[in-house]
Amino acid sequence: MNNKEISNILENFIPTIYRDMLGARDCSSLTMDAYSRHWKNFIDFIRSNQLGNNHDRYIEKYMLILKDQELSSASIDQALSAVRTLLKFVYSRGGPELNLGKNIKTKKNEKLPKILSEKQIKDAINYYEGENEITLRNRTLLEILYSSGLRVSEAVSVLIKDIYTSEGYIRIKGKGGKFRQIPIGKEALLWIQKHSVNSDGKYLFPSKKSKTHISRKTAFIVVKEALASIGIAKEGYGPHVFRHAFASHLLQRGADLRVIQELLGHSDIETTQVYTHLLERNVRSSWEQFHPHAKS
Missing domain, CATH: 1.10.150 (DNA polymerase; domain 1)
Incomplete structure (x- = not known):
């Protein structure tokens, strides 16, 4: 069949x-x-x-x-x-028995993503220092991933025309073809301006091998190298750690969950709520580590 x-x-x-x-x-x-x-x-x-x-x-x-x-x-x-x-x-109802897969269920208590601290993120980004073309590209990519919390597929395909420097935001075409405007920090804008002189006029991160942008694979390599420099070389750590950090650090500093949902481009608030669980976990961990009666 x-x-x-x-x-x-x-x-x-x-x-x-x-x-x-x-x-x-x-x-x-x-x-x-x-x-x-x-x-x-x-x-x-x-x-x-x-x-x-x-x-x-x-x-x-x-x-x-x-x-x-x-x-x-x-x-x-x-x-x-x-x-x-x-x-x-x-x-x-008399139809064929369609064996299309095992009785798979997702794990209700699946592990929450690890969140890097602000210092870890800063150190990872600072790994790329220098003014050569590749270093500028890599540094700019990491700055954007953290400053705006983009998905890796969104970051690598940023168009020059969608960067509004004076207004301080990027226009992103996300999942389902939906557009959203994401604020971008001054530090990231500074690196964009430095790097954009190397662009092809269309993509912020043009590919050297094709007429399109760099691949997700290239972005993963860039991120893996930066993370390895701060002692994180585990499987499962990729560009998404910057997106997780973006959301978690906003939440820790008091940002509204609905605002974070909008920035991340989540259609379902449940998806964004995972970061409240992360915050609760971090609060509990800090209490256990520092409160004098936590271990009494």
Whole structure:
């Protein structure tokens, strides 16, 4: 059975399962609308991905895509639950048994990302010193990642025309084609001005090998080298540590969570709330370390 056949089978059952669940299970229309979106997204995923005969890996692959979208564990679990419900319904109504993956669940208590201190971030950024072209590029990239909390894909593709120096912000095209304006600090602007003389007039970080911008892989290498200079050379540490630090340091200094959500480009406030958990963890850790009665 190919992708088209699988997606058509699932799509044909959606009107029936929607009607039955809304009535028999007393689900709200809002819940059913959410389920419908999950079903449509999963069907679109099947149609656009060629996994050959590896049907049993569809759900696993889909979960990885959801994680890349920075959704919360609860949101991912709801999406996977909707998919499993649809698959069971198809089989219960005489359709084929579609074995599209294991009964995967996200970890409810998954580890929170490690947050670097302001000093660690500063030391990592300062690793790149000098005026040669590559050093200027690398320093500017790190300054932007931390100053504006951009995703790595957003940072590497910044357009010169979207940098408003006098106003002090960058215009970013984020996920879903949505634009947002992000303030950028004076330090980052200074490095942008130094580095932009080496740009091609279109991209802030032009590639030497193609007519587009530098790759995410290049950005990872730049970040890894800077982090290694401050003693952090672990797997899982990449450009996102600057984004995490950006959000956490704002929160620690009293910024409103909704403002941070807007700056990060999160569509779901739950995704941003992970930083409140980080703050709580850091407060607890500091109390245990410094309060005289913490260990009595």
